[in-house]
Amino acid sequence: MGVVVSLDGERGKKPRLDPLSALVKDDLKAVNELIIQRMASPVALIPQLAGHIVAAGGKRLRPMLTLAAARMCGYEGRRHIALAACVEFIHTATLLHDDVVDESDLRRGLASANTVWGNKASVLVGDFLFSRSFELMVETGSLEVLGILSKASALIAEGEVMQLITANDTETGETAYLDVIRSKTAQLFAAACSIGAVAADRPNVEKEALETFGMNLGVAFQLIDDVLDYSDSSGEIGKNVGDDLAEGKPTLPLLYAMWNGDKEQSALIREAIENGGLDNIDVIKEAIESTDAIAYTANIAREAVGKAVDALAILPPSQYLDALHSLARFSIERTH
Amino acid sequence: MGVVVSLDGERGKKPRLDPLSALVKDDLKAVNELIIQRMASPVALIPQLAGHIVAAGGKRLRPMLTLAAARMCGYEGRRHIALAACVEFIHTATLLHDDVVDESDLRRGLASANTVWGNKASVLVGDFLFSRSFELMVETGSLEVLGILSKASALIAEGEVMQLITANDTETGETAYLDVIRSKTAQLFAAACSIGAVAADRPNVEKEALETFGMNLGVAFQLIDDVLDYSDSSGEIGKNVGDDLAEGKPTLPLLYAMWNGDKEQSALIREAIENGGLDNIDVIKEAIESTDAIAYTANIAREAVGKAVDALAILPPSQYLDALHSLARFSIERTH
Numbered sequence: 001m002g003v004v005v006s007l008d009g010e011r012g013k014k015p016r017l018d019p020l021s022a023l024v025k026d027d028l029k030a031v032n033e034l035i036i037q038r039m040a041s042p043v044a045l046i047p048q049l050a051g052h053i054v055a056a057g058g059k060r061l062r063p064m065l066t067l068a069a070a071r072m073c074g075y076e077g078r079r080h081i082a083l084a085a086c087v088e089f090i091h092t093a094t095l096l097h098d099d100v101v102d103e104s105d106l107r108r109g110l111a112s113a114n115t116v117w118g119n120k121a122s123v124l125v126g127d128f129l130f131s132r133s134f135e136l137m138v139e140t141g142s143l144e145v146l147g148i149l150s151k152a153s154a155l156i157a158e159g160e161v162m163q164l165i166t167a168n169d170t171e172t173g174e175t176a177y178l179d180v181i182r183s184k185t186a187q188l189f190a191a192a193c194s195i196g197a198v199a200a201d202r203p204n205v206e207k208e209a210l211e212t213f214g215m216n217l218g219v220a221f222q223l224i225d226d227v228l229d230y231s232d233s234s235g236e237i238g239k240n241v242g243d244d245l246a247e248g249k250p251t252l253p254l255l256y257a258m259w260n261g262d263k264e265q266s267a268l269i270r271e272a273i274e275n276g277g278l279d280n281i282d283v284i285k286e287a288i289e290s291t292d293a294i295a296y297t298a299n300i301a302r303e304a305v306g307k308a309v310d311a312l313a314i315l316p317p318s319q320y321l322d323a324l325h326s327l328a329r330f331s332i333e334r335t336h
Numbered sequence: 337m338g339v340v341v342s343l344d345g346e347r348g349k350k351p352r353l354d355p356l357s358a359l360v361k362d363d364l365k366a367v368n369e370l371i372i373q374r375m376a377s378p379v380a381l382i383p384q385l386a387g388h389i390v391a392a393g394g395k396r397l398r399p400m401l402t403l404a405a406a407r408m409c410g411y412e413g414r415r416h417i418a419l420a421a422c423v424e425f426i427h428t429a430t431l432l433h434d435d436v437v438d439e440s441d442l443r444r445g446l447a448s449a450n451t452v453w454g455n456k457a458s459v460l461v462g463d464f465l466f467s468r469s470f471e472l473m474v475e476t477g478s479l480e481v482l483g484i485l486s487k488a489s490a491l492i493a494e495g496e497v498m499q500l501i502t503a504n505d506t507e508t509g510e511t512a513y514l515d516v517i518r519s520k521t522a523q524l525f526a527a528a529c530s531i532g533a534v535a536a537d538r539p540n541v542e543k544e545a546l547e548t549f550g551m552n553l554g555v556a557f558q559l560i561d562d563v564l565d566y567s568d569s570s571g572e573i574g575k576n577v578g579d580d581l582a583e584g585k586p587t588l589p590l591l592y593a594m595w596n597g598d599k600e601q602s603a604l605i606r607e608a609i610e611n612g613g614l615d616n617i618d619v620i621k622e623a624i625e626s627t628d629a630i631a632y633t634a635n636i637a638r639e640a641v642g643k644a645v646d647a648l649a650i651l652p653p654s655q656y657l658d659a660l661h662s663l664a665r666f667s668i669e670r671t672h
């Protein structure tokens with residue numbers, strides 16, 4: 001199944017994460033050092049467990065957004081390093097709790113922390129990282145940042161609860177699905193971007209532009225993540241193929257195939273959402289392909305990326321702006 | 337087994353929680369209203385689950401400490417209401433996660449939230465309440481309070497992880513046990529008290545006095561809680577008798593009996609700590625009685641209460657001071 005989605009008018013120029021990574025490389029190194037430093041604890045299990053998930057790495061997309069946003073806004077200080085670390089701590093805490101909630105055994109291709117150390121330790125170390133994030137935020141001295149990130153955290157938790165409620169629910173509609181992904185994923189992207197403008201002390205219009213960019217980027221990112229769960233390249237993102245299906249998560253590709261498949265396909269997908277499990281994954285992947293569910297989902301992602309890019313139009317040209325544009329396109333063309 | 341412990345020199349004047357409750361009654365009503373208001377969410381499961389644990393009540397001891405501390409320091413504004421609600425939210429979030437970690441089925445005599453709604457929802461609603469607490473703190477505008485409560489939250493998580501590690505560990509010493517209870521319980525008492533002085537904008541010496549009061553009160557409170565777990569009045573605090581024993585938690589009364597019991601008693605307790613379970617609860621309760629483990633534990637609690645009361649000596653006489661003295665004595669004489 002093809003999951004590479006091209007942006008119209010952007011052919012021949014392959015979007016990549018590299019330009020952003022290159023621009024924030026030194027800052028990100030400082031963020032990583034701060035993360036290691038601040039997850040220290042006299043209780044050895046805490047840095048062990050936290051180190052496992054932090055070292056597993058991932059792309060550090062969210063802290064990179066904070067770094068790039070701050071620099072793009074002309075910020076020349078050092079506070080953005082701590083803010084980026086705060087964002088990554090919140091993200092890591094939610095991953096630890098997510099894996100407990102989802103009963104996941106793999107995270108970025110490694111055994112998940114709950115598999116190695118158990119659910120209890122994962123819950124508590126998540127709480128620790130979350131608290132550490134707020135401790136570090138306080139040191140940066142910005143009540144505005146604290147307001148943005150505490151609100152985002154509450155919305156993330158709301159989104160996770162919504163997702164829990166819609167699991168195994170075949171009546172989940174597109175609006176409910178989009179509400180979930182906006183809360184559970186896109187809110188932190190939005191906050192990560194807007195606090196860059198806050199660090200740079202830019203006017204509200206720029207904070208809001210970056211928030212809109214992050215929100216739409218996050219929506220696109222999660223839509224493609226949900227597409228990739230049905231792709232053979234799942235292995236590349238360190239997940240099992242069909243993780244969402246196994247848990248009966250009604251993501252948009254699956255819902256669309258259920259709504260538009262033939263009677264037999266619909267019944268199979270309905271059964272899969274209700275009961276979870278991978279018994280019929282091949283037939284369901286076929287249904288997703290034959291109904292063009294991937295193209296439908298990718299199109300919504302493409303629209304979101306368009307809104308993200310438009311939001312940044314008020315900002316002057318810069319290499320950071322170019323890198324964020326490239327990242328936005330990458331988010332819908334990535335296969336990992 | 338007798339668990340009522342008298343403070344020397346205080347005979348004939350029964351310490352009670354009532355004076356404190358009466359003094360902060362109106363403020364506490366406002367706190368309860370704010371709690372209900374701020375646990376609202378469009379995701380109905382959140383106020384349902386949070387409401388279950390909030391409505392179950394408990395004594396609201398921690399928010400009462402914040403209210404009394406602020407008033408005792410001469411504070412006449414309204415910010416202490418929000419701060420007290422923040423403290424209760426953090427406490428409630430930790431209770432939700434505790435019950436998941438401890439696999440408890442009872443909380444304050446009611447089915448625990450994880451029993452009713454499952455572990456997943458309890459983890460996520462805990463996260464929500466924790467985030468809500470920080471959102472509300474930001475509104476009060478005090479970075480100092482945010483610093484105190486974020487640090488306390490990280491220490492609580494550390495204490496919970498330490499407790500997880502020492503579970504089933506017969507080598508746990510008195511120092512390790514005291515470290516655990518200082519972190520998991522007393523830190524929030526200390527923070528709840530000191531932020532009262534912060535709200536009132538009092539000098540550091542008063543903030544520290546209240547912190548010391550809270551820390552020692554919290555230690556005494558947890559010591560007596562651990563004593564009560566082996567008392568027939570466990571039912572009054574809504575726990576099952578022997579909850580700690582069932583989980584193999586090496587609390588001080590149990591450790592002391594293991595250290596000082598005869599060979600057979602020690603072996604039985606060692607086995608109970610290693611494997612959990614209530615098979616030998618009657619023999620173990622006998623061992624706790626015959627070794628005077630309760631008196632030993634209560635004596636440490638009494639010493640802590642002495643330090644708590646001494647710390648407040650720098651404050652001028654007031655009805656709030658009297659009420660806190662009474663509360664401190666109540667903490668070691670309570671049977672519920």
